[in-house]
Amino acid sequence: MTSTLLATPTNQQSGQGIENSTTNPPGTRANTLDFYARVGCASASADLTVRSGQTFVAQQYTAYPFRLSRTFRLDPGDNRRAYLYLMNSAPGIFGGDRLTLGLTAEANTRLYLTDQAATKVHKMPVTDATVARAQLAWQITVGAGASLEFVPEPLMLYADAQLYQSTTITLHPSSRLFLSEIIVPGRLARAEYYQFREYQNRLQVLAPDGTLLFGDAMRLTGQSNAFKDSFFFAKYPLISNIFIVLPNIDLDTISHELATNPQLNSPHLLTGASPLPNCNGLLIKVMGERVDHIQTYISQVLACVRTISNEPDLPHIPK
Amino acid sequence: MFADQRWSLMQLSDSFFPSGSFTLSHGLESLIQSQEIRSTQDLRDFLELILHNKIGSMDVVALRQAHRASANNDNREIQAIDALLFARTLLQPNRDSQCKSGRALLMVSRSTWNSPKLDAIHTCIQIGKMHGLHPIIFAVVGQSIGLDEDNTIFAFLHGFLTGVCGAALRLGLIGHINAQILLKEMAPQLEMITQKTIGMDLDDMWSCTPLIDIAQMTHGALPQHLFLN
Incomplete structure (x- = not known):
């Protein structure tokens, strides 16, 4: 099912945020969130800037500190995929933040979503319970035949930070997902290492009927981590995960590429891959010493996925 | 504890009990071959x-929740916990080994102790309603032979x-004396771990062993190996 673009998007003030809606009445689902975007696939357009088959932002609601970039078309020779940057005008995440974000990728859309810079999780004073920790929650829905590539910049856990993060993704059986994350346990260049208090990250990937396909829950303690100085964490301090779900693609092809492609065998990284439960998907775990090494690896894996899926080559993503 | 329960506890926790878990190293073999683990202290860190x-x-x-359901x-509820643990066990080598050792444990237990509960679990696995992961089967076996939650967990x-220490012994990392110490x-x-889980429910489950996970993921690619994971 595709969306039909009826009118040129307009910005509207809604509550304390800005709503930009083209097809649905303003306020749908968005009012309880700090950020919400819905992308649709155009079938016919009154707006000459959007062509049939293109993914476009059908609705967006943004409240402080979030804004969404304009839509970029970066695939060479193929402008169906939308490239969007989620922008955060705050200096980072602070104690007391309760940020909820939503994203709906409607049927047949193709979206690459990223952000502009690393998310800094700042010091949170333990003396005041109201600001002793922060929460960040994502609710994402990916419709039939849609493809979501969500490649955020690293999350940096500063000294005395405490962040509870959750991501719930509802995935149609025919949709594709590429999700990556990089966790940096402090400002390593300043020798700040595991000085945060705690980081929890819960991921749930659900079928449309609510059945859990797979889930992950990480609890990483900082100052009280008895293992932070053992080689299990100290040798490769950066932790990264890549979740890939690709219906109708032979995962062995990707696994073979991961094992044999020289570009994907960096001497600076420790990597491993495993099929995920209850879906045609792959989990890749990565540990390293430098963010740029891991980011390069993630880009190369995504490029590999694009090639195997007969999708346009991954372009340079300006940052 | 009654004498028959004491005996059941001894029998179930004895490495002589053929549950198949002696074929697992949980990533230790991979870490020894890559020389990341070289000493008894490294092994202790790994275990902790x-x-x-x-x-x-x-x-x-x-396991604790499955024991209560049993x-x-x-x-x-036992089926639901089994399905949840399966969905939360993201590494295929672990899922496979947990299924194999769980089913092996169930087979031996059904032969050793007559229990309708174990027969019911067996039927669920046969008709595809359960994966039969090792901790879930262990919970039902422990409960059905009269062990309480804490003793089953212990x-x-x-x-x-003892399985991992046995693997370290067979891999030549430690000797018998150091293993016993x-x-x-x-x-x-x-x-400590047994007590920590008393107040935890299924939503509280978590894990964080990234380097060991990678060792388990790459174990299959070792040129030669003694263990399944």
Whole structure:
């Protein structure tokens, strides 16, 4: 099912945020969130800037500190995929933040979503319970035949930070997902290492009927981590995960590429891959010493996925 | 504890009990071959990390809840916990080995102890309603032979610990004497983990052993290996 673009998007003030809606009445689902975007696939357009088959932002609601970039078309020779940057005008995440974000990728859309810079999780004073920790929650829905590539910049856990993060993704059986994350346990260049208090990250990937396909829950303690100085964490301090779900693609092809492609065998990284439960998907775990090494690896894996899926080559993503 | 329960506990937690878990190294073989683990202290760190950050925070939590469901004769809940643990076990080598050792444990247990509960679990697995993961089967076996939650968990953890120490012994990392000293020194950790899970429910399950996960993921690619994971 595709969306039909009826009118040129307009910005509207809604509550304390800005709503930009083209097809649905303003306020749908968005009012309880700090950020919400819905992308649709155009079938016919009154707006000459959007062509049939293109993914476009059908609705967006943004409240402080979030804004969404304009839509970029970066695939060479193929402008169906939308490239969007989620922008955060705050200096980072602070104690007391309760940020909820939503994203709906409607049927047949193709979206690459990223952000502009690393998310800094700042010091949170333990003396005041109201600001002793922060929460960040994502609710994402990916419709039939849609493809979501969500490649955020690293999350940096500063000294005395405490962040509870959750991501719930509802995935149609025919949709594709590429999700990556990089966790940096402090400002390593300043020798700040595991000085945060705690980081929890819960991921749930659900079928449309609510059945859990797979889930992950990480609890990483900082100052009280008895293992932070053992080689299990100290040798490769950066932790990264890549979740890939690709219906109708032979995962062995990707696994073979991961094992044999020289570009994907960096001497600076420790990597491993495993099929995920209850879906045609792959989990890749990565540990390293430098963010740029891991980011390069993630880009190369995504490029590999694009090639195997007969999708346009991954372009340079300006940052 | 009654004499027959004491005997059941001894029998279930004995490495002589053929549950198939002696074929698992939980990533230790891979880390020894890559020379990341070279000493008894490294092995101790490995055991503490995996016990506190994976086995104790995930498998034992599921085991405790499955034991309670078994005590309530709630077979649906046992199936739901099995399905949840399967969906939360993201590494295929672990899922495969947990299924194999769980089914092996069930087969031996059904032959050793007559229990309608074990027969019901067997039927669920046969018709595809359950995966039969090792911690879940262990919970139902422990409960059905009269062990309470804590003793079932202690037997499970003891089996895990002796299994990994046995792997370290066979891989030539430690000798018999050091293995026994390590087992004795680790005993308080098992008690600590058992107590920690009393108030935890299924939503509280978590794990964080990234380097060990990668070692388990790459184990299959080792040129030669003794263990399944």
